[in-house]
Amino acid sequence: MVGEDETAEVGAKLAVIGAAGAAPAAAPAQEAPAAPAQPEPTPAPAPQPAAPAPQAPSAPAPQQQVTPAPEPAPAAPAPAPAPAQAPAAPAAAQPADDGAYVTPLVRKLAAENGVDLSTVKGTGVGGRIRKQDVIAAAEAAKAAAAAPAPAQAPAAPAASKKAPVLEASPLRGQTIKMPRIRKVIGDNMVKALHEQAQLSSVVEVDVTRLMKLRARAKDAFAAREGVKLSPMPFFVKAAAQALKAHAPVNAKINEAEGTITYFDTENIGIAVDSEKGLMTPVIKNAGDLNLAGIAKATAELAGKVRANKITPDELSGATFTISNTGSRGALFDTIIVPPGQVAILGIGATVKRPAVIETEEGTVIGVRDMTYLTLSYDHRLVDGADAARYLTAVKAILEAGEFEVELGL
Numbered sequence: 001m002v003g004e005d006e007t008a009e010v011g012a013k014l015a016v017i018g019a020a021g022a023a024p025a026a027a028p029a030q031e032a033p034a035a036p037a038q039p040e041p042t043p044a045p046a047p048q049p050a051a052p053a054p055q056a057p058s059a060p061a062p063q064q065q066v067t068p069a070p071e072p073a074p075a076a077p078a079p080a081p082a083p084a085q086a087p088a089a090p091a092a093a094q095p096a097d098d099g100a101y102v103t104p105l106v107r108k109l110a111a112e113n114g115v116d117l118s119t120v121k122g123t124g125v126g127g128r129i130r131k132q133d134v135i136a137a138a139e140a141a142k143a144a145a146a147a148p149a150p151a152q153a154p155a156a157p158a159a160s161k162k163a164p165v166l167e168a169s170p171l172r173g174q175t176i177k178m179p180r181i182r183k184v185i186g187d188n189m190v191k192a193l194h195e196q197a198q199l200s201s202v203v204e205v206d207v208t209r210l211m212k213l214r215a216r217a218k219d220a221f222a223a224r225e226g227v228k229l230s231p232m233p234f235f236v237k238a239a240a241q242a243l244k245a246h247a248p249v250n251a252k253i254n255e256a257e258g259t260i261t262y263f264d265t266e267n268i269g270i271a272v273d274s275e276k277g278l279m280t281p282v283i284k285n286a287g288d289l290n291l292a293g294i295a296k297a298t299a300e301l302a303g304k305v306r307a308n309k310i311t312p313d314e315l316s317g318a319t320f321t322i323s324n325t326g327s328r329g330a331l332f333d334t335i336i337v338p339p340g341q342v343a344i345l346g347i348g349a350t351v352k353r354p355a356v357i358e359t360e361e362g363t364v365i366g367v368r369d370m371t372y373l374t375l376s377y378d379h380r381l382v383d384g385a386d387a388a389r390y391l392t393a394v395k396a397i398l399e400a401g402e403f404e405v406e407l408g409l
Contacts, residue, residue, distance in 0.1 A: 005180040105170050106131050113138035135165055181277045192339045195255075197379040200334045201387040205394075207350060208369045209401035210234055217407040224408070225292045232270075232324060233294040235347050238397040239322055240266040240287040246390040248382050249343045249375075250320050260381060269318030269338070270298055272305045273328070279305045280338070282318045291406045326350065332372040342381050345394070346374035 001015055002008045102110075102117060106129055110117050115137045122129035178186075192198070214229055221229040243250040247262040254261060266287030269280040281301035286294060304310040320341060325333040326349035335346040348371050355368040373394060375387050 005177060102129050106134055109134045109167065115141070131167075139165075179276070181279075185277055188339055189336050192336055195339070196337055196342075198337055198376055199379055199384075200374050200376040201384065201391060202332055202372055202374045203388075203391045203395050205371050205373055205398050206355060206368050207231075207234075207371055207398055207401075210398055210403070211350070211369045213401055213403055213407060213409065217409055221292075221295075221407060225295065227292075227295050227299045229291075229295060229407075230298075231350065232298055232347075233291045234398065234403065235324075235345075235394075236268060236270070236283065236286060236294045236298070236322060237289075237291055237403075238394045239320070239345050240268060240289075241397055242390055242393040243320060244287055245393060246386065248386045249377065249390045251342050251381060252319070252340055253342065253378070253381055263319040265319065267317050267319045269321035270301060271321065271323040272302045274305050276308075279310065279315065280318065280321060281305055281310055281314045282316065284317065291403060320344070322347065326371065332374045335374060335376045337376050337378055341378075343375055343377040343387075343390075346376070348372035348374070 001013050008014060107117070109115075109131055110120075113134065115134050117129060117134075120129050120133050120137050121127075123133055124130045211231070214231060214234070218229040243266050250263050250266060252261045252263070253259075265285055268283045268286040270283060271278055271280050281304065283289070283294065283297045283301065286297075289297065301310070301314060304314065318338070318341065321338055321344040323333070323335050323344060324347045325335065326347050329349050331351075332348040333346050335344050337344050350369050350371045352367055353370055354365050355370060357364050357366050357368070373391055375391050377387050
């Protein structure tokens, strides 16, 4: 009753659910023009057991919105789909052979790669089959086919990389209505840029020690706490700890009153990438949590975002935000400070590269795990020196890597 991204009144009727087994009535106008003599939507057994009857067994029933497989020539007395096709679902819900929901894009990709969807285990929400699952199944099939050929084994060097499998976006060439969430995100970003004097500062951090600690502790941590130990909790812990000593970075300008509020708590928003767009759930009182508490809160909130179960309360109240732009490979980003805050921290990708190291034996060059931290801030309240002091404090905490006690090492 209400279209996607439309605004409805509170209490308005949103949808009508029919009785079990009911299906939407077919619109005669949607039928293929090549068969005007058969307008009835319910298939009936063909009077002749003609060969065209089983044609295209996987094609949708005529009442679907997608174009059905071509009907036999009009000369045939009464060609119709096999009776088993009668209860086909509406076009908007295309099930896989095992009943799981599959988008038209995924179904098309599976057909192009010769993948049987009934053999694919979905990794999406509720077991939904995603395009990544189809690509992985196609790659696995190729690898299995190539395995028996021993001469091909040494052909590829161990360090070689394959180009990613890219496919044309289904949005290519389309003009669609802007989704509401994209409009909200856009309005907030424009509002923040118009009302704040924003700029960014960047530091480089050697996180080699931290990554080694994580590698040593992650298995025991997962068994003890029930969540994976990603690098993110370390950055959140360091950022929250430094906020306690650098009040100007954890504040808010009250323009109407001409005042500044310096927060006495660290409510840290975590930018989460989802299918609907960027959302920022908030870890409340992050400055009072240990690594395990931060890891659990991060996993829980990110899971709710991706399962569309996040609540408005869990998306509000941030005093500072962290964006892990490196999770998709970016070295660093000039992130935008959200409205109502004065700073946001961006975490770049962690990469191995040669770096100069000062040791007791002297200056040496070694392979280190390096990352960039970017602080975007509102220059009306935060000066460049304030930003540099804060970033330097976060850098010192991360490079020291003194998390053994919390990790049980």
